[in-house]
Amino acid sequence: QSALTQPASVSGSPGQSITISCTGTTSDVGNYNYVSWYQQHPGKAPRLMIYDVTNRPSGVSNRFSGSKSGNTASLTISGLQAEDEADYYCISYTTSSTRVFGGGTKLTVL
Amino acid sequence: QVQLVESGGGVVQPGRSLRLSCAASGFTFSRNAMHWVRQAPGKGLEWVAVIAYDGSTQYYGDSVRGRFTISRDTSKNTLYLQLNGLRPEDTAVYYCAKEEGTTRFDYWGQGTLVIVSS
Numbered sequence: 001q002s003a004l005t006q007p008a009s010v011s012g013s014p015g016q017s018i019t020i021s022c023t024g025t026t027s028d029v030g031n032y033n034y035v036s037w038y039q040q041h042p043g044k045a046p047r048l049m050i051y052d053v054t055n056r057p058s059g060v061s062n063r064f065s066g067s068k069s070g071n072t073a074s075l076t077i078s079g080l081q082a083e084d085e086a087d088y089y090c091i092s093y094t095t096s097s098t099r100v101f102g103g104g105t106k107l108t109v110l
Numbered sequence: 111q112v113q114l115v116e117s118g119g120g121v122v123q124p125g126r127s128l129r130l131s132c133a134a135s136g137f138t139f140s141r142n143a144m145h146w147v148r149q150a151p152g153k154g155l156e157w158v159a160v161i162a163y164d165g166s167t168q169y170y171g172d173s174v175r176g177r178f179t180i181s182r183d184t185s186k187n188t189l190y191l192q193l194n195g196l197r198p199e200d201t202a203v204y205y206c207a208k209e210e211g212t213t214r215f216d217y218w219g220q221g222t223l224v225i226v227s228s
Contacts, residue, residue: 001171001172035213036211036213036214038155038215046205046215047218048216051213052212057216091213092213098169098170099157099160099212101147101154101157103154104155
């Protein structure tokens with residue numbers, strides 16, 4: 001099972017919006033609405049930001065949103081804030097009943 | 111409140127074994143599937159294994175299948191990961207995570223570091 005494909009890095013200025021893509025195949029992202037997104041700050045455990053493509057857990061800002069089209073899922077962060085600077089990972093369920101993460105994207109707030 | 115506390119990490123020689131534990135509290139342990147996820151130094155997250163809420167099924171990532179075994183003891187509210195045939199590339203922080211949905215891991219432990227080196 002190959003890792004899902006994410007851009008290595010994205011950046012944006014405070015107040016702007018950015019989108020991180022997560023590309024898989026028909027064996028994972030394209031076949032299920034079981035894609036989640038995690039935020040990880042250095043030295044910390046990951047934090048759930050979006051689950052089941054579009055759902056936001058309680059306590060997560062509504063500046064975070066998710067979507068999916070075909071084999072590609074996306075995480076959009078609007079109104080960028082300095083605290084959003086972190087690594088972001090997508091994860092999908094697969095046809096083998098396993099899970100697979102993306103390679104991760106480093107978000108820099110300029 | 112939900113707590114997951116990993117232990118058992120350390121330095122081990124290639125080819126040797128190690129058992130990691132994850133002590134769970136603050137929720138009904140027997141109701142949730144549980145996962146192990148690892149992160150090599152400076153690298154991304156890698157999904158390792160999952161065990162069903164009742165221990166009936168387990169699935170593994172390609173890189174650990176046949177060498178690692180996930181298990182759980184409901185009487186002790188503890189999740190385990192047995193690591194056999196360790197390789198230098200298994201060096202990582204190992205996290206346990208509580209599954210609330212298929213890829214929805216709502217709580218994570220703080221991680222335990224495994225270093226495989228001669």
